[in-house]
Each structure stands twice: as C-alpha cells, then as structure tokens.
Amino acid sequence: MASMRSLEEYDISSVTGFLPAEPPLRRLADPYFTPWEDMMDDFNGLLLAGKLREQIHKLPQLNHKNLNTIEEHRRAFLILCMLSHSYVWGKHEEASETLPANLAVPWTAIADHLGLCPVVCHAAVVLWNYRLLDSQGPIDLSNLTTLATYSGSLDESWFYLITTAIESAGAKCPAAILSSIGHIQDGDYDGLKLDLTTVRDALADINTVLHRMFEKCDPYVFYWKIRPYLAGWENMAEAGLPLGLIYEGVDSLWSAETDEYADISHLDEGERLLRQYRRYAGGSAAQSSLIATFDVAFGVEHHPVGEKPASSTSSSPLAMKLNQSATSPVDKNDRYRHLPSTRPADELDRSGTSSGATTPLPSYKRTNRNAFLRAMRKYMPEKHRLFLEDLETSANIRPFMMHLEALLHTGEISDEERELIGLYNDCLHQLKLFRDKHVQIVSLYIVNQARKGPNIAHGGFAMEKKKGEDTTTSSTSPATTQPQDQDILNKKKALHNMLYPQTALETHPGIREGSPSAKVSSLFPQLGLAKHVDPKTGVVRGTGGTNVMPFLKQSRDETADMKISLEVGGQQSLDQEAVDSKSWTDMLLRR
Numbered sequence: 001m002a003s004m005r006s007l008e009e010y011d012i013s014s015v016t017g018f019l020p021a022e023p024p025l026r027r028l029a030d031p032y033f034t035p036w037e038d039m040m041d042d043f044n045g046l047l048l049a050g051k052l053r054e055q056i057h058k059l060p061q062l063n064h065k066n067l068n069t070i071e072e073h074r075r076a077f078l079i080l081c082m083l084s085h086s087y088v089w090g091k092h093e094e095a096s097e098t099l100p101a102n103l104a105v106p107w108t109a110i111a112d113h114l115g116l117c118p119v120v121c122h123a124a125v126v127l128w129n130y131r132l133l134d135s136q137g138p139i140d141l142s143n144l145t146t147l148a149t150y151s152g153s154l155d156e157s158w159f160y161l162i163t164t165a166i167e168s169a170g171a172k173c174p175a176a177i178l179s180s181i182g183h184i185q186d187g188d189y190d191g192l193k194l195d196l197t198t199v200r201d202a203l204a205d206i207n208t209v210l211h212r213m214f215e216k217c218d219p220y221v222f223y224w225k226i227r228p229y230l231a232g233w234e235n236m237a238e239a240g241l242p243l244g245l246i247y248e249g250v251d252s253l254w255s256a257e258t259d260e261y262a263d264i265s266h267l268d269e270g271e272r273l274l275r276q277y278r279r280y281a282g283g284s285a286a287q288s289s290l291i292a293t294f295d296v297a298f299g300v301e302h303h304p305v306g307e308k309p310a311s312s313t314s315s316s317p318l319a320m321k322l323n324q325s326a327t328s329p330v331d332k333n334d335r336y337r338h339l340p341s342t343r344p345a346d347e348l349d350r351s352g353t354s355s356g357a358t359t360p361l362p363s364y365k366r367t368n369r370n371a372f373l374r375a376m377r378k379y380m381p382e383k384h385r386l387f388l389e390d391l392e393t394s395a396n397i398r399p400f401m402m403h404l405e406a407l408l409h410t411g412e413i414s415d416e417e418r419e420l421i422g423l424y425n426d427c428l429h430q431l432k433l434f435r436d437k438h439v440q441i442v443s444l445y446i447v448n449q450a451r452k453g454p455n456i457a458h459g460g461f462a463m464e465k466k467k468g469e470d471t472t473t474s475s476t477s478p479a480t481t482q483p484q485d486q487d488i489l490n491k492k493k494a495l496h497n498m499l500y501p502q503t504a505l506e507t508h509p510g511i512r513e514g515s516p517s518a519k520v521s522s523l524f525p526q527l528g529l530a531k532h533v534d535p536k537t538g539v540v541r542g543t544g545g546t547n548v549m550p551f552l553k554q555s556r557d558e559t560a561d562m563k564i565s566l567e568v569g570g571q572q573s574l575d576q577e578a579v580d581s582k583s584w585t586d587m588l589l590r591r
C-alpha cells in the first residue's frame with residue numbers, strides 16, 4: 001500500500017483544511033500590479049456602467065514573473081477570474097468570443113503555476129476569496145466576508161461564504177482520514193473510533209451550514225444575476241461560443257504526447273485561429289476537494305450517469321456489477337455524460353486531418369468512473385488533486401469495513417467492531433444527507449428558476465437598445481406558432497438571450513456573422529458547427545439544468561448504497577468472495 005505524504009506537502013492545513021493556513025491576500029502589494037488592483041477597486045462599477053471591456057483594453061500586459069509567493073499567485077488568479085469572466089459575459093452585452101492577450105497570457109501562466117485551468121473555479125471564489133472581519137475570530141459565517149464578487153450583491157457573497165464555511169467545518173477531516181489509515185494499519189480501534197467520530201461530527205456541521213444557503217442567497221438572484229458569470233466556455237454554443245473562447249496570445253500548440261510546443265510555421269491562418277480556442281467548464285463546488293475526499297476515503301463509487309450497479313441496494317460492493325444495458329444513448333449536449341475536448345482543434349486530430357495534441361484527462365486508479373466528476377479534478381489546485389490521487393491508493397477504510405462485514409456474517413465480529421461499522425455508516429449517512437439537501441437546493445436554485453424564466457420586464461431598456469436586431473445567423477422555431485405570436489416570441493427570446501446569453505432559451509449553433517467561429521466553421525466544416533441543434537435538447541443542457549438532477553440523485557444514491565447492513569440476513573445475498581476473505585488487506589488489494 002502506498003503511503004501518503006504529510007498534509008503540508010499537499011498544501012493542506014491540519015487546522016484550516018483545504019483553505020489556506022492564513023487568510024488570502026487582500027491586495028497585491030507590489031506597485032507593479034497597481035493597474036490590476038485599481039481595476040478591482042472599480043470592478044463592479046465599471047461592469048455596471050458598461051465600461052469594463054473598454055478599460056480592460058487599456059490595461060498593460062503585466063508579467064506574471066513579478067509574482068513571488070503562492071499567496072500572490074492566488075490573489076492574481078482571483079483578480080483575473082473576475083476580470084476575464086466579466087469581460088467575456090459582460091453586463092447585458094453580447095458575449096465575447098475572444099479574451100485579450102493582456103488577460104489571457106498572464107492568466108494562463110498563473111493557472112499553470114497553480115496547476116489549474118485558466119477559468120473560474122471553486123478554489124478562486126471560495127478558498128482564496130474570503131476575509132475575516134475579526135482577524136482573531138473563527139472562520140465561520142459570523143466572521144466572514146468576501147474579497148470580490150461579480151454582481152456586487154450580498155447574495156453572491158453569501159453563496160461563496162456558505163461554501164467557505166463548509167470547507168472550514170470540514171477542515172479537520174483530511175487529518176482525521178490520514179490518521180484513520182494509520183489506525184487501521186495498527187489495529188488501533190480506539191484511535192479509529194475517534195477519527196470516524198471527528199469526520200461524522202464535521203459532516204453534521206457541514207450539513208448545518210449548507211441548510212443556511214436559503215437565508216441570504218435568493219434563488220432568483222443566484223440563477224439570473226450570479227451564476228451566469230460563473231459559466232465557462234464548454235457547451236456554450238447557444239451563448240455564442242460554439243468553439244469555446246479564444247485565448248489571444250496564448251500558444252496552444254502544446255502536445256501532451258511530447259510535452260513540447262510544436263512549430264506552427266506550416267499552419268495556415270484558420271488553423272492558427274482554431275488552435276487558440278479552449279473550452280473549460282465553469283466554476284462549481286463539484287470542484288471541492290473536501291467533498292471528493294469523503295468519497296475517496298469511504299470508497300463511494302461514482303458511475304456514469306444512468307449506469308447503475310446491478311444491485312443498487314446491496315450493501316456488499318463486491319456484489320456490484322455494472323449493468324451496461326441500463327445506459328441510454330448519450331446526448332451530445334449533456335455535460336454530465338459527454339465531455340467535449342478542451343481544445344476544439346483536437347477534434348480535427350481525431351478525424352485524422354491534422355496533427356497535434358489530444359487533451360489528457362487525469363488518470364484515476366479506483367473509485368471514480370463518472371467522467372464529469374473526474375473532469376472536475378482538473379479544476380482543483382494541483383496539490384489537492386495529488387492528495388486525492390494518493391488517497392485513492394492508500395485509503396483502507398472501505399476494505400477494512402468490508403472485512404468487518406465478512407466477520408459479521410461468519411458471526412466472528414466483536415461489539416467494538418460492530419460499533420466501527422456503525423460509525424462508518426453514520427459518516428455515509430451524513431454525506432447522503434448533504435447530497436439530499438443539495439438536490440433540494442439545486443431544484444430550487446436552478447431547475448425551478450430555469451423553468452420560470454427571467455423577469456424580463458426589468459430589462460425593458462435593453463429591448464429598446466436591441467429593437468429589430470437579430471444577433472444570430474440562425475434560430476429554430478416551432479412550426480405551429482402563428483406569425484404575430486412568433487414575432488413576440490422571437491423578441492422575448494432575443495431579449496432573454498441577449499440579457500442572459502449563458503442561459504439562452506433558444507437553440508441555435510451560436511455562430512455570429514463575421515465572428516471568428518464563423519470563419520473557422522467555413523474553413524473546417526468537419527467540425528460540424530453549422531449543424532442544426534435539436535431544440536429540445538438545447539433548452540435543457542448545461543445551465544438550463546434539468547439533466548443535472550439524474551446526475552445528482554445518482555450521486556446521492558451511490559453514497560447511501562455504500563452503507564453496510566448490520567442486520568445479518570437483512571440484505572441481499574452476500575458475495576461469496578467477501579465471506580471467503582478473512583483478511584481485509586486481501587480485499588484492499590482486490591478492490
């Protein structure tokens with residue numbers, strides 16, 4: 001069994017967990033970075049006044065090499081997440097398909113340094129975006145405020161701070177989990193009981209914090225005013241980013257195979273343009289290393305959506321076999337089942353018409369077969385990702401519990417061992433309660449809001465501005481609608497799409513006339529950009545979010561399924577393999 005390194009080596013604190021040991025920097029002190037900090041001082045105002053893009057064009061291209069410490073890199077990353085996403089999505093402006101070099105170049109370099117992707121992520125807005133009102137006080141909701149928000153609203157601050165407080169409530173868990181690995185190896189049941197109790201109680205605290213989301217984060221404000229800025233540029237055709245975002249000035253000819261940058265002199269203009277596009281998912285707490293740590297530690301297995309283990313109620317995972325026949329056809333717009341390549345140019349590589357890189361997915365050793373959850377690890381800081389990978393190899397809680405389960409069935413289990421199974425089940429139960437509440441939150445904050453639609457009346461001024469304008473080259477409309485109704489419908493849709501491009505109700509290929517993607521589309525028809533998109537699937541993809549529920553419910557059920565029944569005979573037939581295995585290390589090796 002591989003051994004884990006110390007928590008410090010994974011950039012995890014035994015006191016603050018995945019949160020930094022000291023609160024994040026409030027400003028970059030070096031005057032060289034004054035242009036960025038000055039812009040942050042006026043950030044919400046500039047966005048509101050419609051002047052942010054204009055001011056960003058005037059920014060000098062700062063050299064990331066002038067950043068020294070990790071804290072400075074994190075602050076700079078947060079600043080560039082704020083500026084870049086606001087630049088791309090604007091405030092009641094058409095989305096920009098291009099990120100200028102003065103943001104794209106330093107952002108990409110700093111992301112590389114932190115082992116992240118240049119896109120907003122949980123680490124930026126939750127782990128590195130808080131301040132303590134009383135510097136000597138606790139990291140909890142009574143003492144927290146944010147450093148930056150897109151909307152300037154208290155609702156957005158609360159949304160981030162709930163998640164920061166959750167990270168804080170779970171701060172002791174990484175240490176307790178590492179300690180439990182040692183206690184299992186040493187056969188120290190008292191130590192193990194303490195560790196599991198710490199984790200169970202922390203999970204209960206996490207759930208208490210999660211319940212408070214409703215207090216100060218309004219679902220309407222969240223869905224229509226906050227979430228749009230957290231959107232990335234993957235599956236965003238409807239928002240006008242069919243190929244993703246152009247990172248100007250960033251050489252994207254890196255090859256995963258050779259780990260080198262290729263010579264681009266032989267490429268024509270179109271291919272060079274295509275190579276600058278990148279697609280990244282947006283910010284999501286699915287990128288929380290803390291929640292992923294619980295899954296890995298307790299051996300919760302996540303499967304592709306719709307693919308259920310043969311016996312989903314069995315407490316014996318050894319009995320679980322994948323039921324491939326349960327899989328329905330993959331909807332190409334469903335982010336939970338279909339992940340597009342990060343670099344659209346890779347799609348040409350696969351079709352054999354071009355040479356170059358393919359986008360590597362991090363490799364995972366054991367539990368996580370769900371592509372979306374795996375992909376989320378690309379958006380975690382590198383050292384936290386490494387922690388999860390090492391834990392996947394070292395975690396022995398689940399195999400040990402399966403060993404106890406085998407003893408239970410042969411009648412050789414002690415009371416103390418029963419108690420350990422009970423504590424393990426309690427931890428899983430709390431994690432399942434977390435996912436129960438989370439499903440409710442998503443239903444209220446996303447699914448309901450998407451169904452109801454925006455309160456367009458408040459956007460009336462924008463209707464004036466865009467009257468008669470068609471912002472796209474094509475659109476789909478139900479054939480049965482009368483011409484005058486269709487006109488009203490089209491106006492409402494155009495307005496909606498313009499105000500909230502990331503939540504566009506209308507499905508279309510998103511290629512604007514004269515845009516870079518129009519050029520690429522004509523040069524590379526094999527990319528299939530101009531194809532008609534099924535309106536039914538378009539509405540519910542990504543940000544629209546009805547397809548999110550099966551994914552989240554499955555994730556919750558997969559958590560509950562891991563509980564071990566203490567009732568002998570009260571479960572489905574135990575896998576013979578489990579009974580035969582008296583040694584839990586055997587189970588660990590064969591897991």
Ligand code: HEM
Nearest residue numbers: 162163166284285286288291435441442445446548552555
């Ligand atoms: C208003 C509050 C929230 C909303 C609307 C929300 C929404 C979502 C959505 C839509 C997903 C699916 C993945 C995606 O599309 O990004 C997701 C996944 C996830 N969210 Fe949240 N979320 C909220 C709060 C939180 C909080 C506070 C946490 C705590 C860390 C959290 C943890 C997770 C995790 C771990 C996943 C991955 C799925 C799983 O492990 O079961 N979410 N969330």
